[in-house]
Amino acid sequence: MKKMFKVRYTILAVLCLMYFIAYVDRVNISVAAPLLRKEMGLTATELGLIFSAFAYPYAAMQIFGGWLSDKFGPRLVLAILSIIWAVATILTGFAWGLGSLIVFRVLLGIGEGGAFPSATRAMTHWFPPSERGFAQGITHSFARLGGAITPPIVLAIVAMSGWRESFFILGAVSLLWTGLYVWLFRNTPVEHKWIKPEELKEIGFDEKATKEVESQRTPWARMIRCMGLVTFIDFCYGWSLWVFLTWLPSYLKDSRGFDLKQMALFATLPLMAGVIGDTLGGVVSDTIYKRTGNLKLARRFMLVLGLGGALAFILPAIYATAPITAVLLLSASFFFLELTNAVLWSLPIDIAGRFAGTAGGMMNTGFGVAGMISPVVFGVLIDRTGSYEVPFLISAGLLGIGAICAMFVDPTRKACD
Secondary structure (H helix, E strand, O other), X not given: OOOOOOHHHHHHHHHHHHHHHHHHHHHHHHHHHXXXXXXXXXXXXXXXXXXXXXXXXXXXXXHHHHHHHHXXXXXXXXXXXXXXXXXHHHHHOOOOOHHHHHHHHHHHHHHHHOHHHHHHHXXXXXXXXXXXXXXXXXXXXXXXXXXXXXXXXXXXXXXXXXXXXXXXXXXXXXXXXXXHHHHHOOOOHHHOOOOOHHHHHHHOOOHHHHHHHHOOOOOHHHHHHHHHHHHXXXXXXXXXXXXXXXXXXXXXXXXXXXXXXXXXXXXXXXXXXXXXXXXXXXXXXXXXXXHHOOHHHHHHHHHHHHHHHHHHHHHHHHHOOOHHHXXXXXXHHHHHHHHOXXXXXXXXXXXXXXXXXXXXXXXXXXXXXXXXXXHHHHHHHHHHHOOOHHHHHHHHHHHHHHHHHHOOOOOOOOOOO
């Protein structure tokens, strides 16, 4: 018997591509950073300011972008946001100094700020609860894959043309994705001309019930209470993630003595470990839920395991004497860190349902705030101590705090009952 074509998996593939492209455009500057720093005479503190400039509008756009998607639909909102970040990426190639780089990174943060909450909202009507962990896991795996292959991609373009050209090319790719998304995506399954009744039944989409819920007002107070702890855990997670996304290439060059070719390889390894961790974390969480029916256990277990494991491996990485050993330990740490990502992004859907865009924005505000602080703190401490030890120890401490807090997360506490 021929298997039925699943429209929702086509939608998922398009969203995976968005996560991939978004992270390439987000972390490409960290790969070009050593060249930028040399050409423009930037200090480590100034470079940290450039990295963190993205995070301020990124954090500010989380709740607002998610709310816009809840109100106007993710198809329109995500298309507009992707155009903004594409233009910002292209403009970065025209940068002439510290001020212009900060302005263009701010614009990029505006564009990407509401993207992931909008994508979470886009998944709400397309995937049943038993597939949400997998959907969030695979999309964020593509995000990490984008981050992982950015070093060789950017460095290859740099070698052929220059660092500015890398931003022109990557921005153009983002514009192409926008066209694909608008063509293929619809806000609900019933709006899609390819959908079949059998798949609607699998998804469990109820058009009448959805319209009734759509008319409800956003339960702000209850949502803040339900999402507060999740937001703080996302801050603890995000602190370390920002370290990997912004300072890893510079750390490998300055502290471990890798040249550009070695940096392209060894900056990729930790992020590739994260690709596996993202998908595995979502799949394992879904499997626990399917076998036990205990959503609380399924989400808590992966959060504690992921944050605790990341802590266990980052500490020896700080003091490893062999550069290759340090990279392997950092890869293991990042693998465990990313086990938590799909679970974190499943929680807004679990808790808020129809308001998952707003809830996802609340949660990812924690990640955005971490991005405001983490890169700058890293840069300042490196300038003052001449070492990466203290910044990494701060990351380790926050991982431990996050793991403890994760024991109290309750995905069954609904924000919109």
